[in-house]
Each structure stands twice: as structure tokens, then as C-alpha cells.
Amino acid sequence: MDRLDQLESQSIYIFREAFNRIENIAMLWSLGKDSNVMIWLARKAFFGHVPFPVMHVDTEKKFPEMYEFRDRYAEEWGLNFIRELCPPIEEVDQSLPPAARSASRKTAGLKAAIQKHQFNALFAGIRRDEEATRAKERVFSPRGQTGQWDFRDQPPEFWDQFKTEFPPGTHVRVHPLLHWTEIDIWLYTQRENIPVIPLYFSQDGKRYRSLGDQDITNPVESDAATIEEIIEELSTTKVSERSGRAMDHESEDAFERLRADGYL
Amino acid sequence: MTKAQADTAMKVIEGGKSVSNARDLLRIVIVGHVDHGKSTLVGRMFHDTGSLPDGKFESITEMCKRRGVPFEWAFLMDALQAERDQGITIDTSQIWFKTDQRDYTIIDAPGHKEFLKNMITGAAQSDAALLIIDAAEGVREQSRRHGYLLHLLGVRQVAVAVNKMDLVDYDKETFDRIEAEYREYLRSIGVEPTFVIPVSAREGDNIVGPSTNTPWYKGPSIVGALDSFQPKSDPVDRPLRMPVQDVYKFDQRRIIAGRVEEGVIKVGDELVFSPSNKTARVESIEAWHNVPGRKAPTQAEAGYSIGITLDEQIFVERGEVISHVEHPPIETDVFRARVFWLGKEPMVPGKTYRLKLGTLDAPVTVQSIETIIDTTDLSGASSHQVERNQVAEVVMRARRMLALDEFETSPKSGRFVLVDKYDIAGGGIISMEGYADQRGLITARSSNITKVEHGIDDQARAFRNGHKGGVLWFTGLSGAGKSTLAVALEKKLFEKGYNVYVLDGDNIRHGLNANLGFSPEDRAENIRRVGEVAALFARAGMIAITSFISPYRSDRDRAREAGGDDFHEIYVKADVETCEKRDPKGLYKKARSGEIKDFTGISAPYEAPDMADLEVDTSSASIEECVEQLTKYVEARFKM
Numbered sequence: 003m004d005r006l007d008q009l010e011s012q013s014i015y016i017f018r019e020a021f022n023r024i025e026n027i028a029m030l031w032s033l034g035k036d037s038n039v040m041i042w043l044a045r046k047a048f049f050g051h052v053p054f055p056v057m058h059v060d061t062e063k064k065f066p067e068m069y070e071f072r073d074r075y076a077e078e079w080g081l082n083f084i085r086e087l088c089p090p091i092e093e094v095d096q097s098l099p100p101a102a103r104s105a106s107r108k109t110a111g112l113k114a115a116i117q118k119h120q121f122n123a124l125f126a127g128i129r130r131d132e133e134a135t136r137a138k139e140r141v142f143s144p145r146g147q148t149g150q151w152d153f154r155d156q157p158p159e160f161w162d163q164f165k166t167e168f169p170p171g172t173h174v175r176v177h178p179l180l181h182w183t184e185i186d187i188w189l190y191t192q193r194e195n196i197p198v199i200p201l202y203f204s205q206d207g208k209r210y211r212s213l214g215d216q217d218i219t220n221p222v223e224s225d226a227a228t229i230e231e232i233i234e235e236l237s238t239t240k241v242s243e244r245s246g247r248a249m250d251h252e253s254e255d256a257f258e259r260l261r262a263d264g265y266l
Numbered sequence: 267m268t269k270a271q272a273d274t275a276m277k278v279i280e281g282g283k284s285v286s287n288a289r290d291l292l293r294i295v296i297v298g299h300v301d302h303g304k305s306t307l308v309g310r311m312f313h314d315t316g317s318l319p320d321g322k323f324e325s326i327t328e329m330c331k332r333r334g335v336p337f338e339w340a341f342l343m344d345a346l347q348a349e350r351d352q353g354i355t356i357d358t359s360q361i362w363f364k365t366d367q368r369d370y371t372i373i374d375a376p377g378h379k380e381f382l383k384n385m386i387t388g389a390a391q392s393d394a395a396l397l398i399i400d401a402a403e404g405v406r407e408q409s410r411r412h413g414y415l416l417h418l419l420g421v422r423q424v425a426v427a428v429n430k431m432d433l434v435d436y437d438k439e440t441f442d443r444i445e446a447e448y449r450e451y452l453r454s455i456g457v458e459p460t461f462v463i464p465v466s467a468r469e470g471d472n473i474v475g476p477s478t479n480t481p482w483y484k485g486p487s488i489v490g491a492l493d494s495f496q497p498k499s500d501p502v503d504r505p506l507r508m509p510v511q512d513v514y515k516f517d518q519r520r521i522i523a524g525r526v527e528e529g530v531i532k533v534g535d536e537l538v539f540s541p542s543n544k545t546a547r548v549e550s551i552e553a554w555h556n557v558p559g560r561k562a563p564t565q566a567e568a569g570y571s572i573g574i575t576l577d578e579q580i581f582v583e584r585g586e587v588i589s590h591v592e593h594p595p596i597e598t599d600v601f602r603a604r605v606f607w608l609g610k611e612p613m614v615p616g617k618t619y620r621l622k623l624g625t626l627d628a629p630v631t632v633q634s635i636e637t638i639i640d641t642t643d644l645s646g647a648s649s650h651q652v653e654r655n656q657v658a659e660v661v662m663r664a665r666r667m668l669a670l671d672e673f674e675t676s677p678k679s680g681r682f683v684l685v686d687k688y689d690i691a692g693g694g695i696i697s698m699e700g701y702a703d704q705r706g707l708i709t710a711r712s713s714n715i716t717k718v719e720h721g722i723d724d725q726a727r728a729f730r731n732g733h734k735g736g737v738l739w740f741t742g743l744s745g746a747g748k749s750t751l752a753v754a755l756e757k758k759l760f761e762k763g764y765n766v767y768v769l770d771g772d773n774i775r776h777g778l779n780a781n782l783g784f785s786p787e788d789r790a791e792n793i794r795r796v797g798e799v800a801a802l803f804a805r806a807g808m809i810a811i812t813s814f815i816s817p818y819r820s821d822r823d824r825a826r827e828a829g830g831d832d833f834h835e836i837y838v839k840a841d842v843e844t845c846e847k848r849d850p851k852g853l854y855k856k857a858r859s860g861e862i863k864d865f866t867g868i869s870a871p872y873e874a875p876d877m878a879d880l881e882v883d884t885s886s887a888s889i890e891e892c893v894e895q896l897t898k899y900v901e902a903r904f905k906m
Contacts, residue, residue: 003569005288014571022512050554051516130360134345137359158383158690160390163622163683189288242319255347
């Protein structure tokens, strides 16, 4: 069994556990490379079907290529697609620095969507290698009534026995890609021939390694114009994946505070 | 989807293997006592192998300056503010790095006792472990506990780093002393460390290459030791185990989904589902992929999450275990376990928890706590409860049959967690020592059997005899007085006009059960037959008195099932000390000397009845008094 087979099998196992154990679950689709792999894996787990809603919490500030991709594949993949809007930026805490404010707006949109649809749990495509607080996540990660993450007291999780019992009112984030790395995502995308948004490929010496809102996401210097070249680049680079995401860098604990409050 | 489409990810006999250029990955957990330098070692290793991302070193420097503390490598993995502010690792974390040989996931585990659940969360995911001991402090409580837990978790490859050698002036004798002490401990729990390495994480000695500070050390560096570890191999050569995870009916197919945990499954294989014991053949192995033209897989190996369809539409559900007919799992409603407890509330006998084993989810009750194991010196102590962070030997009982394996032979189906209310409160590994596989006892071997109705009903028999038929099932320790009482009661009842007969252990073994030995399975079969024979006596209108130790509740419950309403469990009670003093057959003496192994009450369990129909205490009452008590009981219930 090679590494990609192992990763895939583990993700399928997680999908099936969550689908069996938790009523009223949905998947978050951020339109990026990770959540596209996540949808692909769900189709593998359920033999071509995605038996739960796939939700995009829309900031309306994504790149046009991302919206194009979304509209095309929501239909082509036969998804039960839901789009929910984030509240206007004016309603978000004015004291936050700009990027954190954008992120906070997304968190608010997410919470409202969960409330509206009464989802008990959401699949989210975060990975441990993206960022140091995500590295401490559980596969089944309980959140409080208002979505907050109690990182000081996480449940034990071992032998693929996940926490699937919760007091009423608990919301759960399920992370089927937690054990994947950035290069794994590309190797798998390549092997499986999964569609890719062109923004990830180099144009004029720059490409996006991670896609977010247009105004707070910057491209990195790169000549990688194909998946092969991206894989080559990633095996030598020492630049972190989220270096182009402004919200991570506004202060030492910026991201921790965002996540504790319910950000992905 | 058609059968022509196949999953490239699945190993397929006809379709060929998938190939990818992904490198091998090994997961290493770093464990040890608090402040012995786990996080520091990881930081140093990253720096010295050039694995730090751009700007990380500078940002750590900045964080330390802000807090007014000296440069701290631990800040690389201790991402939480609370961790950095308090200088302690709270939760496990992961970070990736690579050597020429392969990729690594490094799992940092907290060393503080309070965060043991997080240490276990990290360690359970690893292929191998690096255990750190502070050279100045030596082997401490968590050094041993972590070593012990690694073993319980099934992590067999361990290297030891004796850290902070700079604080003891790279003294060889200090190192040798710690190495000898810790090797001895690991050996006593069955672990052989691959290497014990003197290092200084702070100074960078023996991290990636040999250090001039330890010319006396000839072994590999930390990185060299990691490269010597082997990835865990998938157990493809073991008997098939595939727990049913779910059953899907998204389209016309009814797909049974699950992950092959051990062995190989092939199209056409005859399968048995345990514990329902239903059988069917594999019709197809299902997969989804968008590459047309590939053949459907015809087999799947351990590790793959798959789906199958069956040639017959049998009802099976999540929690059952798929195996081949020739090598099924054990079926039992009682088992022994070594547990580590993480619950906020202590584990107590009589309490019911939810057992999660593979995909099975069933209530189990703690029947007894045998020993609390002190992981520092492996001594045992008795206790009425298992506290948080303790390790104990316990006996668990379920309300119905469970399909499972022993941890030693099949780790994945021999381990479980216990859930208390909403939380995973502990984990454990299974041993069946002293307990029987009950599969043979419950599996009906013949079909085409039709029961014949009798022309005479029970009541007609009772009127002629003047009493009902029934079973008086005596259970108790050897020497408790079962046979003495049985024979005396038989005489008394006979004189009163009852049709009564004693079935005694040794007598039955001379005839009906002459082909049975003393293995747990044979003992269980012995009792099963006696239960059936006693039930026949009862139906024939007689009172059967059975006199067998019958130490296991499962066996007695089965006899009760055979005997029906007229079955009476009589607990002939006397404590072990009293019985041993009596020792009418000299058996206790032999058991104490080790001549007899697995002797009930000494070296094998006696499970006292929870709710016996009658209890006679032979240590406080005389034989005559006990017979009187029994006679009254019989007259009240059997006389017409």
C-alpha cells in the first residue's frame, strides 16, 4: 500500500464513520484545491454519490475563476449544493485589523449558515501541515454552542475511535484531510486527474499556493505552470503555504484567536 | 458505474498496481517525562537538517525576545499561547521533515501527567517512538509510564535519547547508568530499544551526525536511528478481518462498506459474519473511479477501505466482523482486558460503559478489577476502582455475544475504547486467558431438525409424581460443600418421595464427557452438556441436582436458558480461605505449589452469581442447617 493509498483509505474511513454516526452533516466547500480533493474522496467513499449537502459560505470576494469552477462542478458532480452569504463587513467588529476582520466575517457567515440549516456537523478540509494550531486538531473536533474551539481540553482520539457522542447543542467539525500534506494533495490531484482552478499555476512568474478572498490573498513567486512543476517546487521550497494569507500574520496569535472563535 | 471501471488505488490482481512518486512516510512520536526536552529536540533536529521554513528561526527569536526568555526551540511546535507563556506542551502536535531516505511525520507528545490523554492521542498514531530522558534527572515516573503505554498501544520500535548530556559534562558513566536502568525496565515489559543515544538537543550533539563531545559513543545519531526504523507492514498474511462499517443502498446495489483490517478478501470467498454467524459469498468488490476501461478489482488487501456485494441478500449490520469461515474471530460475552484509564470519573465494578471495538458499539459492564498495575515497578495492587491515568487488569462482561480477537494475535480487533456518557474514558487490549471461545457452544451445526411434540404434558407428569420437575444448579468453589450438600439433599428428598438425581462432575466426566479435557473451551462444553442433560431430567419430571464449580456466569446463564423456568441457581457459598482449610481432595495444596494450573479461586477466576435464586453459606451454617434450608426451598416450589 503506498502513501497515497493509505491517505485515501483513511479519509474514506473518516467519511463513513461521520456519515454513519452523525445525523444532519454537510460539507464545506471553499473551492480551493483541498476541498476539491475532499469532494473527490467523498465520492470514493460513497461509490460516486455525495450523500449530504455541500455548502459554500460565500464572501462574494473570491476570484472569478473560483466561481466559474464552482458552478461547473456543482452540476457536473451532481452535488446537493447550498450557497450561503456572509454578513456585510460593516457588521463585523471594527477594531480588528483588516484581514482578521475579513476572516471574522466569514466565521459569522458560517455560524449563521449552521444555525439556519441546523447542521450538527460539518466536514472541513483543513490539514495539520498548514498551520501550527491546525496541527493540534482532532479528526472529530467538538465546538461549543457558539462555535468556539476549546483547544486546552480536546478529547482523546486513538485507534480510529473518534468522539461521536455529544451533549445536545455541540457542533462538530470533521476533518477528513487532517493527515494530508500540501504535496500529498497535489500528488493525489495528479494521480486522480482531479480538476484544478488555473490560478494555482504560474502566470508571469507568480502563482497562488492557497486561495482565499481576493483582497487578502497574495500570489507567491513561482514558475510552476503544471502539476508536475508544482510538486517539484514543493519538494524544495522553504516558503510556508499560507505565507500569502494576510490573516495569519497580523500578530503572533492572530490565527489561534480566529480559530478559537470558530474559524476553520 | 459499471464493473469495467476500477479503482486504481486498490491493489488489483488483474488490473495492475497503481504507481505514484510519493515517498515513504514514517510517523515518529517523541515521548518522555515533562521538561526532559522533547520539543527542544524536535526544534534542534529541524534546524540541523535544514528543515525549518523561511523566517521561522527569526520569528521564534522574536517570540522569545517579546517574553524576555532565552531562545526556546520548543516554540516551533508549542503553537498555543498558553503553551508558550507557560513553557509547557499541552496538546500533541505534528510537523513534517525529510531525510534522504524518506519523509517523516514527527509527533510531539506532552510529558506532563495531566495531559496523558493527549500523549496517547499522539503516540497511538505512530510507527515508532523516540523516548527522551534527561541525563541530569535520570529515569523518572513518566519515562517509565510512557514506555509502558507505548507497549500497550502496540508501538514496538523504540529508540532512547539521553538528553542534556551537556549538563553532566558528557559523562560516560552517567549515560551508562541511565542506559542500563532503562534498558532493564523496557526489557521487563517486553521492549528491546534499538538504540540508546547520548545527546544534547540544546547544543546539537549527536542529532544529525557524530559529536566530538562524546567520542566514547559509537552508535548512530538521532536521525540515523530514525532512518533505521521500519514502516509498519500491513497485515496481509493474517486471517481476514473486516468490520462492517455501514450498508449502503444509493442505487440498485446493496453495498457492505468497511476497511480490510487484516488479510485479503477475494471475489467468490465464502464469508461468515460474526456474531450473527450468517454466511454468504463475495459477489463483487465495488469501487468508484472515473477512469473507464479498467477492470473491477477482484481482491482487496489489508488497509483498503472498500465495499462488497454478496451473492445472497442476508441482513447484516454495522458492528459485525467479516472473516473467512475457516478462521473466524472469537465469540464471547466476557473477556479480560488491560486498560488505561483517562476518565474524569474513576472506573468502578458494576458500572456499564459503551464498548467501541472496530465498528462495534455495545454496552459492557465491569465485572471485576483484578489488579492495578504500577507502571514504575510493574507491581500489582488491588483496588475497588481505577483512577484516571492508572493501568489495570479488569474483566468485562457484555449482555450479548461479541466478536473479537486477542490483542497479541490480532491487534486491530483486540483493542477497544470505553465511552462514559459522551467521552472516551479509556482504552484497553484484550486477553482471553482463562476464558473460553464460546463460538462452538452457540453455533448450531445441523439444520433440517424438527422438534417432536410430546403426547404427555408437564402437568400430567407432575400430578403423577406429586411434584414438578426442575434443576437445582449448585455453584461454588471447590471445597465449598456442593457435593456433600447435593448428596445429603438427594437423600432427604428421596425419603420424602421426590424423584431426584444428582449429576456430579467426576461421574459425568467418566461417561458422557469422557472426551473433554480441561481447556477453557472443553470446560465450557462440559457445563453446556450437563445443562442440557439436567434440562432433560427436569422435563422427564425429575429434580436434577447438579454439583459443578461452574465458575463462569456465561456457562451458568446458558444452562439456565436450557433449563427454562424450572432452573434454580443455588450459590453454595464459602470464602477461599475456608475452602482451602477444608481442602477435601488436596487440590488447593497442589494449586499453591503450581502442580495444578488455572485452579478456580487461586489462579483462575470464580464469578460469583449476581442474583442466585438461593444462597447457602456453608462457612457459617452446618450441613444439617443448609440441607434444611434447601429442603424448605424445594418443598415450597416443587410440591404439587
